[in-house]
Amino acid sequence: MFQLFTEEEWKKTNQNFNKNVSSFFTGKKNEVFVITNEDTITYCIGLGKSGIQDFEVQQVATKFSQTQKKNLLPASTLLEADFLNEKQFEEFVKGLLIGTYHYPFDKSHPFWSVDFEIHTENVTQQKLDNISQKAEALSNGQIACQDWLNKPANLKKPEIFSAYLQDLAKTHQLNYTSFDRKKCEELGLGAYLSVNQGSAYDAAFTILEYKTTANNAKTIGLVGKCVLFDTGGVSLKNPDNMHYMKSDMGGATAVLGALIYASEMKLPVNIIAILPITDNAISENAFLPSDVITAYNGKTIEVLNTDAEGRMILADGLSYLVKNYQTDLLIDLATLTGSSVRMFGDTCGALFSNDEDLKNLLVKTGDKTNQRLWNLPLWDVWKDDIQSDVADLKNISMKPIGDCIIAAKFLEHFIEGHPKWAHLDIAGVAFGSVGYAKEKAATGFGVQLLADLIENYH
Numbered sequence: 088m089f090q091l092f093t094e095e096e097w098k099k100t101n102q103n104f105n106k107n108v109s110s111f112f113t114g115k116k117n118e119v120f121v122i123t124n125e126d127t128i129t130y131c132i133g134l135g136k137s138g139i140q141d142f143e144v145q146q147v148a149t150k151f152s153q154t155q156k157k158n159l160l161p162a163s164t165l166l167e168a169d170f171l172n173e174k175q176f177e178e179f180v181k182g183l184l185i186g187t188y189h190y191p192f193d194k195s196h197p198f199w200s201v202d203f204e205i206h207t208e209n210v211t212q213q214k215l216d217n218i219s220q221k222a223e224a225l226s227n228g229q230i231a232c233q234d235w236l237n238k239p240a241n242l243k244k245p246e247i248f249s250a251y252l253q254d255l256a257k258t259h260q261l262n263y264t265s266f267d268r269k270k271c272e273e274l275g276l277g278a279y280l281s282v283n284q285g286s287a288y289d290a291a292f293t294i295l296e297y298k299t300t301a302n303n304a305k306t307i308g309l310v311g312k313c314v315l316f317d318t319g320g321v322s323l324k325n326p327d328n329m330h331y332m333k334s335d336m337g338g339a340t341a342v343l344g345a346l347i348y349a350s351e352m353k354l355p356v357n358i359i360a361i362l363p364i365t366d367n368a369i370s371e372n373a374f375l376p377s378d379v380i381t382a383y384n385g386k387t388i389e390v391l392n393t394d395a396e397g398r399m400i401l402a403d404g405l406s407y408l409v410k411n412y413q414t415d416l417l418i419d420l421a422t423l424t425g426s427s428v429r430m431f432g433d434t435c436g437a438l439f440s441n442d443e444d445l446k447n448l449l450v451k452t453g454d455k456t457n458q459r460l461w462n463l464p465l466w467d468v469w470k471d472d473i474q475s476d477v478a479d480l481k482n483i484s485m486k487p488i489g490d491c492i493i494a495a496k497f498l499e500h501f502i503e504g505h506p507k508w509a510h511l512d513i514a515g516v517a518f519g520s521v522g523y524a525k526e527k528a529a530t531g532f533g534v535q536l537l538a539d540l541i542e543n544y545h
């Protein structure tokens with residue numbers, strides 16, 4: 088049995104428990120006290136002050152699952168917490184499942200057993216079934232995101248990740264298309280190819296499509312930066328923390344998790360997702376500072392820094408999507424700049440949008456899911472900083488300020504006038520301190536944000 092208490096609820100009810108319990112348990116957030124007898128095991132779980140937000144319930148459940156995972160059993164379990172609403176109960180179940188994650192993930196944990204069922208007296212069985220379905224679909228998406236981001240570089244080479252995506256497409260009835268280097272050359276995906284040309288592995292410019300059977304459904308376009316490992320190229324990164332650069336596909340894994348959720352829940356929306364898959368490697372073929380590249384939309388780019396590769400592949404991803412598909416929303420996500428990390432740390436992602444309604448929707452959804460975003464300007468005052476003498480654009484500014492804004496202004500040149508576009512720089516929040524690992528690891532940021540946005544966009 089799980090019994091949840093806020094500090095106030097505990098004060099009301101603790102007289103019904105053994106007096107010794109009050110010496111160890113007060114209802115503070117994340118407190119756990121275990122009571123055992125011959126027939127049952129009761130976990131008293133503290134939620135802290137009253138007025139707890141929905142996402143905080145998920146946080147408590149996640150931490151409980153992480154810390155107690157070795158002691159839990161696959162059994163029918165009653166949750167007692169009359170003060171929780173239906174949404175908070177759903178968040179608690181999500182947290183229990185997400186908290187079982189540890190790389191490499193498998194579903195051996197008791198919470199993934201068919202013998203584990205969670206019940207509460209104030210929610211009908213029909214609603215319980217729906218909550219369980221949503222929680223499992225969300226967890227499947229977020230865990231896939233975390234697992235792929237956490238994989239060592241040698242276990243996620245392009246062909247390995249592409250094989251996974253092909254299998255995923257078959258399982259979830261997604262349309263799968265992938266362009267190799269030869270096809271990319273035919274299509275003119277020059278910005279993407281400039282990054283890929285130094286790789287020992289073939290290009291894999293990948294398109295995944297989820298299609299609903301619902302009539303008059305909205306279509307959402309998603310582009311996720313998918314650099315499987317980023318050395319910085321010839322503009323080599325400092326080696327001290329380069330092992331963390333396996334995390335440079337955080338935009339793609341967020342999109343992947345949202346696709347899994349949408350397809351498992353059969354959401355009434357269409358999704359076009361583009362993942363420009365490559366690594367950023369050093370070789371005799373690698374692109375060089377001073378190269379001038381022609382992008383898919385015909386604009387030329389002077390490469391000043393090969394470590395600004397993310398915006399190069401996103402440029403072609405965005406323009407290809409807009410030129411070949413009709414979408415109501417266009418959102419790209421990327422672990423893009425150290426600038427956003429220095430600005431926000433791990434508190435939120437940087438948001439840029441050319442549409443006020445979309446900006447407000449993303450901020451609201453970020454607050455709701457605790458995958459927060461903070462809006463930054465797209466003022467034209469930044470335009471001159473990426474004007475080039477030998478091309479239409481430079482891929483960075485020479486000024487040591489505002490690179491996350493510069494990157495957004497650069498990408499704006501490749502949305503082809505799309506009226507509802509947002510760029511999310513999630514470099515500081517996709518990979519960092521987590522409760523399940525000693526070192527930095529995947530947070531799952533972006534999956535719940537996108538899932539909620541997609542589910543509620545009509």
